Amino acid sequence: MARLTKVLGTLCALVLAAGLLTSCGDESAGGNPRSITVWSLENVSDRLETTRQILKKFTAETGIEVKLVGVDEPQLSQLVMSAAAAGKLPDVIGAVPLAAMQQLSSNGLLNPDVANQAVEDLGSSTFNPRALELTRDGGRQLAVPSDGWTQLLYYRKDLFAAAGLPAPTTYAAIEQAARTLNKGGVEGISLATDPADPFTQQSFEHLALANGCQLVDPQGKVTLDSRPCKDAFRFYGDLATKYSASGTQTVDSTRATYFAGKSAMVVWSSFLLDELAGLRDDALPSCEQCKADKQWLSRNTGVVTAVQGPDGKQPAQFGELTGWTVTKTAKADASRQFVEYMLNEGYNQWIGMAAEGKFPVRHGTAAEPEAFDQAWDKADIGVDARKPLAALYPAPLITDLREGVGKMQRWGITEGQGSPGRRDARRAAGAEGDQRPGERAGDGRRGRETGDRRHRRDPGHVGVRA
Structure with a gap:
């Protein structure tokens, strides 16, 4: 028993040293x-x-x-x-x-x-x-x-208005806007492409769900070869290769491009809302107009909560929920x-x-x-x-953000296939992440820790949060 106590004490010290727990014992x-x-x-x-x-x-x-x-x-x-x-x-x-x-x-x-x-x-x-x-x-x-928290599509309202474009709420509208605005040193859209970043999976799942693409069916059969999924892969690939910046794009680079005024749209989590308004010093908007007015970009940005593809029955969006669990003991x-x-x-x-x-x-x-x-x-x-x-964003948007949980879907979990023993398909597809973008590992922000913990659970990630 004395030896066990000593071993446990040593393990605790190692955990503290690694910073995994903020207290121990x-x-x-x-x-x-x-x-x-x-x-x-x-x-x-x-x-x-x-x-x-x-x-x-x-x-x-x-x-x-x-x-x-x-x-x-x-x-x-x-x-x-x-x-x-x-x-x-x-x-x-x-x-x-x-x-x-x-x-x-x-x-x-x-x-x-x-x-x-x-x-x-x-x-x-x-x-x-x-x-x-x-x-x-x-x-x-x-x-x-x-x-x-939910994944969102942010877009430049001023550029859309000048070009006479509708809000990018559908596949067709997104593609039209990306093609039209991809000029003059501005990318049509900033889209994650880093295969090692959970944020990329979150971003794709957000647009795939919009087209009715599901990872598995209620029986657990993998359905990534379905027409809605094939069309979603094609759509995402075309946006990334034709209208987004070249090279590997990450949770940080997509945000940076949009903040610099070099992109007309970006897919990111709700954790971007405060940064967009200039409320986070290490992630400030850097566009030319933003130098004199930190909130210029937030006032000129529109937000689409749920998107709908041609095969989607209704608008949908990716997101993450957290909760309180009580253990067996x-x-x-x-x-x-x-x-x-x-x-x-x-x-x-x-x-x-x-x-x-x-x-x-x-x-x-x-x-x-x-x-x-x-x-x-x-x-x-x-x-x-x-x-x-409420001082930064219009009331209709605030309501849409809050009600977005009702439109939230998650591969496998929505179909009742989230339990282990039924998650092999999710693992095979690399869809086990829950991080917030911008938050931990891509977070989305829990902070400001790695990639923003926000995307982690958030485009988010530990799936993801931004």
């Missing part, structure tokens, strides 16, 4: 039923601090103590399996993306009964139906959905109370940490059905500077 809260351990993938310092503020209020109101541990998303699987083997699973894991929920479930590490009870207590009718659907496996509620009652608090009293503060990448999936309460939607609409966004979302 015995993850078990012991036998105290009023003390729980929570891992959070929102591990950027300012977001951890906001979470601590919420937890302080939770403890004051309930008497339940919470040990918060920040976890690096790419290391989640490794850390969870190590903790499970050592009998030290946390009680709750927060900000868990869809693919990770499925993996935790396949390894038998979740308590779906607690998640289901939390949804019932909060009121299933108060949630976005698609959010509940995507976080279920059959009749099992794997997690309580918390928030999401959790103190069920205290964990349930905590999750319910995070989706109720602490919800506005939680989604307000990064509103551009945390669209609410719970609309409100039974007494105030639209309370959380209304609060999000007025939330501030930004990193180095903060401004209200």
